[in-house]
Amino acid sequence: MDTSSVLDLNQLRRSCASCALHELCLPAGIDGEDLKRLDATIRDKRTLDRGEALFRQGGQFHALYVVRSGSLRTFVEDASGNSQVLGFHLPGELVGVDALANDHHASQAEALERSSICELPYEHLNHLLAQMPSLQRQLMRVVSREVAAEHQHMVVMGRQPAQERMAIFLRSLSDRFARLHRDGSTLNLSMSRYDIASYLGLAVETVSRLFTRMEEAGILEVSRKAVTILRPDLLEAMCSSPRTGSKKGGAL
Amino acid sequence: MDTSSVLDLNQLRRSCASCALHELCLPAGIDGEDLKRLDATIRDKRTLDRGEALFRQGGQFHALYVVRSGSLRTFVEDASGNSQVLGFHLPGELVGVDALANDHHASQAEALERSSICELPYEHLNHLLAQMPSLQRQLMRVVSREVAAEHQHMVVMGRQPAQERMAIFLRSLSDRFARLHRDGSTLNLSMSRYDIASYLGLAVETVSRLFTRMEEAGILEVSRKAVTILRPDLLEAMCSSPRTGSKKGGAL
DNA sequence: CCGTGGCCTTGACCGACGTCAATCCGGTTG
């Protein structure tokens, strides 16, 4: 596959060193010779079209993936075909970790738009991890970050009313856009309202209503998938329920 | 046991090799010399009393922990002092992973009963990981299992009605008890109803009502913290909402 | 022995949000 000289479209990428995501991605903090070796194990996955699956639930595990451009959604389907969206993944983010446990993907990943993906074959990666403690450390850090983010999401699902969920969701998206050096106030929601609803544990109708209500309140401008945050301050305020304070001195 | 003769209460443990949890725990699949080296890095944490904290949110990270006996709860507290329970941890289970991301604990862990804990100082562990690929693999597997479990919990929080949540919670506890070679049908709930409610995203009152309802239905026998599963089949059936079927052929 | 305090249970009420259903909008196809 690789040894030969005819690299058709692989030309486009190659080398984490020159990648804009370098510092946000798995290779953060890895330099020089080590980076070259990491680079060498990364294989391009063909670009995914909107709706195309990166891996399927129950499928054999053989690699971890990092989003290079575009975006993914991960979700699980229960026995009755109901699906729950677990998360949305922007460039630089790692997916596929839940498959390491038993060599089979426990969830499913799908492109929300045309996306390109870096593939890290696990066997190769393992060799590298054994030889590069720094990479090992960094991988654990990335996974840990993911776990912490999921914990945050549990707080949202467990305790927050609908409006706060939406606000927190939008803030989180905005923050992640900003970290990618994009404009954090003009969001392009690549996912459907259904996806958002599922992710937040709400009904689509509720999501829709909240968008309009937040637009009426002058916080957002919503046009289909393009959302502009007009009043970040109000959005921020909306993230914590006003009525949920400590017993005494809540208002101080 | 071996080296010296004056080991006060360390006598009680030492050596993963002789630990009943061996195969369920981090050292699963690690043998011989490697196991000895892992063993050497594990430091006993003093036993925790009920309510005592293992680590606090925001605290400096320096070790991962494995429950040896007893049980823990992990939770996060938001700005207003509200707390969300993230999980309950039985013997053999790893806690503290969410702190690797930025060297500070993002959550808090507390003993639900008198518990003993194995402490894995992260610096030591890191050295070992660099030298033992098998341990590195196993650690990733354990963490991956944790991630997958959290995904399952998101399905519960996102889509399931109260009764299903309770049933799934009890089934999961039962399964985990059974894996520890305990009787999976006589549960000892070391956590309070408040903890259960928080974990499941319900009100305490709802949890209470569900216990009585399930007792009336002959599924459980509930006496304070002692819960006996009388009809595992009915409990199992209760785990998936009856009205949630695929569009065609649901009943077949 | 009784009182005190946490946890748990039970009941009555009500509101946020899910469900159902109609409509709209934008993009795609013939």
Add this chain to the structure above:
DNA sequence: CAACCGGATTGACGTCGGTCAAGGCCACGG
């Protein structure tokens, strides 16, 4: 262009489960 279709919006209505409030139970300490 019209027809169509999936996604999104909007409104009307019902309900699950949260909230509030009043006890009950058990363990503890005086």
